[in-house]
Amino acid sequence: xxxxxxxxxxxxxxxxxxxxxxxxxxxxxxxxxxxxxxxxxxxxxxxxxxxxxxxxxxxxxxxxxxxxxxxxxxx
Numbered sequence: 001x002x003x004x005x006x007x008x009x010x011x012x013x014x015x016x017x018x019x020x021x022x023x024x025x026x027x028x029x030x031x032x033x034x035x036x037x038x039x040x041x042x043x044x045x046x047x048x049x050x051x052x053x054x055x056x057x058x059x060x061x062x063x064x065x066x067x068x069x070x071x072x073x074x075x
């Protein structure tokens with residue numbers, strides 16, 4: 001289902017933006033010691049957990065529509 005992929009990507013991008021903004025406002029620098037914001041300042045673990053969280057939210061939001069086809073006709 002395309003909706004799940006689109007939602008996952010959108011949620012992932014939003015989570016990356018929120019995490020970078022939070023870290024920059026809290027400490028003034030990113031974990032790598034740089035003051036610049038960007039994906040290169042996130043660790044592999046950060047990307048892993050953000051990807052897992054976005055997949056969880058996207059799948060949880062679209063699961064009822066995939067599992068129960070009649071739900072698609074009620075909206």
